[in-house]
Amino acid sequence: MVALRPAVAAGDTLPAMESDAELLRRLRAGDEQAFVTLVERHNGSMLRLAASFVPSRAVAEEVVQETWLAALRGLAGFEGRSSLKTWLFSILVNRARSAGVRESRTIPVADAGPVVDASRFGPDGAWLSPPEHWIEEAESRIDAVKLAELLRSALDGLPARQREVVVLRDVEGLTSAEVCGVLAISEGNQRVLLHRGRGKLRQVLETELGGGSR
């Protein structure tokens, strides 16, 4: 968007990117442009997270809108103890969970199966069918767009709880403590869900990119 920013106060340098805290200060002072900048910064992540809870794009957009409105209404109570992103995600998860229930999407618990199929190990527990190489192939054999599509559809294929954890941890880069807070789950539960989810993504990449014919 090509628009001149309002003049900055004397002594300020014009930062390449204003911090969330600064934008919040301006937002509290009634600056609509600060809101737009925050939306541009966080909306994509929120939409992606919402989409991991609810089945349709339209509902996800609705959840994101509700989240922004709830955030504006709760602005006075946000003390900056967590990052803005984590706070927004917490609001969103609450909204999305109730919307998800409305849409009657079931939330399965973590499946208990092994992360690598048992048939790939011998009776002594050693690899019979070891991991096929694909790391180098991932970026040389298929282009970045296809790789992103592959990962997105692999994420979509995960059970909801695993997808939520993997999206927050590995896609959004939250810490495990932040994820536990946002999703209201225990550290141990978070780890199990992350383990299963990552394992399945790896398997998809191996199946799609590995050299063999499995």
Next chain:
Amino acid sequence: MRVPAVVRRDLVCQQVVELVTAYLEGALSRSGRRRLEKHLGGCPHCTEYLAQIRETIRLAGRLTPEDLTPQMRSDLTEVYRRWRAEG
């Protein structure tokens, strides 16, 4: 078929793949970490598996969020104005 003993036996590959996340999360005990690293030191397949998990995490972190559509932008501007009007 041998049943793996619970105590202090060297880890086998099938156990190692189930411990990878706890390892990366720093959630293993010191002795658990030592046993796992000892196994990795002698097992190229599990080392490859761990590298693949790390690569999976790295690739997931490169997924970019969607851009804001003009429709969403105007919807959210509307949300803002509605909130302002609440006074």
